[in-house]
Amino acid sequence: MFCYQCEQTAKGGCTKIGVCGKTDSTAALQDLLLYLTKGLSQVAIAAREAGIEDPKVNLFTVKAVFSTLTNVNFDDARFVDLITQCVAMRDELKAKIPSMRFDGPATLLPAGDIAGMVFQGKEHGVDNDPEPNEDLKSLKQTLTYGLKGVAAYADHAAILGKEDNELYAKIQLLLAATLSTDLTLEQCVEAGLECGRINIRAMELLDDANTSTYGHPEPTEVKLGATAGKAILVSGHDLKDLETLLKQTEGKGINIYTHGEMLPCHGYPELKKHPHLAGHYGTAWQNQKKEFAEFPGAILMTTNCIQDPKNYIDAIFTTGLVGWPGAVHVGNDDFTPVIEKALSMDGFAAGTDKGSVLTGFARNAVMSVAGTVIDAVKAGNIKHFFLVGGCDGAKPGRNYYTEFVEKAPEDTVILTLACGKFRFFDKQLGDIGGIPRLLDIGQCNDAYSAVQIALALADAFDCEVNDLPLSLILSWYEQKAVAILLSLLALGIKNIKLGPSLPAFITPNVLNFLVDTYNIAPISTPDEDLKEILG
Structure with missing residues (x-):
């Protein structure tokens, strides 16, 4: 394997196992999925030129790309499913434009087993990039990683019903552009800036999705200590998952705590109105191994940021695109397994006072x-x-x-x-x-x-x-x-x-x-x- 997409990368690139914890096989399956998604994008571009827009392909594109972002999914079986879905969508869309001819990732058929897919993924990984110019390769990789971020924001917005076909079209155009063999340095720089521009649109969509659903954040004091009782900890980024969990735990005697980037959720009027949103527990994502191991309740991991949970594998649940082998994956609309687990655990025996912090200073x-x-x-x-x-x-x-x-x-x-x-x-x-x-x-x-x-x-x-x-x-x-x-x-x-x-x-x-x-x-x-x- 070779991966240098995150800041934590070892000595210029992880080559045996990711510092994030991903294995050689997971890294290769991610590379294969990303390569095939670029091929799907090529087909989507041609279909759009023929007047065919496929919403299912558009949404899948961002979900597939987001799933390869650092600390999202480590489950090889889930990647095999995504690869299978990608090829099926690609070929279904190709059938609607029979006069078009494709090559490269738009025609590649995945192997019939994981070992074969891993081999294919390595063939199309960063270290086998055919681009001979190191500066062009650098700019294309920067573009690719920027698009992973855009895909994350677009997916977050889509979860709350905010989508933009023009944004999807531009994501697919830029994904396909990374395959080009005749871009100049100036064109690669412009592609990177275009990625920045469409990211502003993706963040605008997400901002609209969050504020139109939950209200504009308000300055809010958030308790850092614990409240006595049963507990569930929510980490990641997804507001809708938190809302769903809050509704499904009403009257059950369970306190809900945020962790990491979920802290700002306390500022949203429609979320903070729930009295059992009890406070914030812990700090940043990289401290979760210690903090999660000490948490006396169930843990729900939404979006990215998961680390190896082996010391609390029975207490952690994943949802959305997040995956870890052995962790129970639950649907976004039914958190019954999480709730049942929390009720079976001790919870906090007594309350603690660790002060408070302020959040909610968004633009309004x-x-x-x-x-x-x-x-x-x-x-x-x-x-x-x-x-x-x-x-x-x-x-x-x-x-x-x-x-x-x-x-x-x-x-x-x-x-x-x-x-x-x-x-x-x-x-x-x-x-x-x-x-x-x-x-x-x-x-x-x-x-x-x-x-x-x-x-x-x-x-x-x-x-x-x-x-x-x-x-x-x-x-x-x-x-x-x-x-x-x-x-x-x-x-x-x-x-x-x-x-x-x-x-x-x-x-x-x-x-x-x-x-x-x-x-x-x-x-x-x-x-x-x-x-x-x-x-």
Whole structure:
């Protein structure tokens, strides 16, 4: 195997087993599914040109691509099913356009057993990419990983009924473009920026899906301690799964806790109205092995972020696209097995007080006090805004983000989102004229809110975003972060600091292009970066 799609990758690429825990066979099956989905995209493009739009193919495309994102699915049997579905859909669609001729992944037939599929997957993995130009290969891989992030957001939105055929069409066009053998460097760069643009549309759809269903997030205090009683812990990102579970546990004496990126769910009016949404347990995804093992109830894993659950395999359940061999997979609409497991477990014997944190500062909440914020800037009370956010991870160097926030001057405001916040989410930073210095915008899925806040502030000050007293200090781990970074570049945002390490799939020439064009720079030390930014 060879995989370097995440920040945690070992020595430039995992070659025996993924640092994430995926095996050689899982990695190969993911590569085969991705290759076949690119072939399905080629057929979908041709069918669309012939006036045929297949909603089932469109939705499957994003689900298949999302399933190959880091820490989503580790179950080989599930990948075999997806591969079989992909080929069946492809051939059914091809039959509707008999005059069209295809080759490559649009014609490949998967082997009849897992061993054969694994062999095929290795033939079409990253290390067997036929592209001889390393810079072109780097840009195509960046595009591929960005599309994995876009697919994740599109799938989240579709779960709540928000879809866009034009978005699906562009995803398929860009997936097919990664197979092209005659793209120039300029065309590859433009394809990456187009990925960023369509990601903005995907995040806009998701934002609309979340807010139209659950209301706009409101500043909300969230309890960090436990309440005595039976318990279920929900991790991942999916709001609908949480809502369904809350409804199905009403009156059963079970308290529901969020974990990781589910923390911002407490800010949504239609979710926080449930009294048994008891609080938040634990921190970021990479700490789950310890935190889940100590949790005295059932655990529901939605979307991505799962790690090897062998020490609590009987207590964890997966849903949606998430999979782990041996973990019970449940449908999104019936969480009876999860509930029954929680009722059979001890739960928390007594309540604990571990303080609280604030969440719910999405765009509506922030812009509702925009006048106060703008006045504070004009009066010199707020000197600078820092967006310190992104993915958290286990690799050394991420204490930088904790130190950066701790050392940021008292006349600065910290905006944060995604699980990177767990490096400092419980810090008591005080306020500036009633405005909290630490504002949690939400999940990584809520990056759209952060963009809208920046654009609104630029409009209020009659300047460009790059002229605002705003600096982006970002951490990355997986492919949603790649999609968000491409979106920021597509918006022309410069001077981003990125860490804790730069992507292994970025070649020196591509990095130089990013530095020269957008002034992207790796993080150094908190003291040096604060001095450079604030002067």
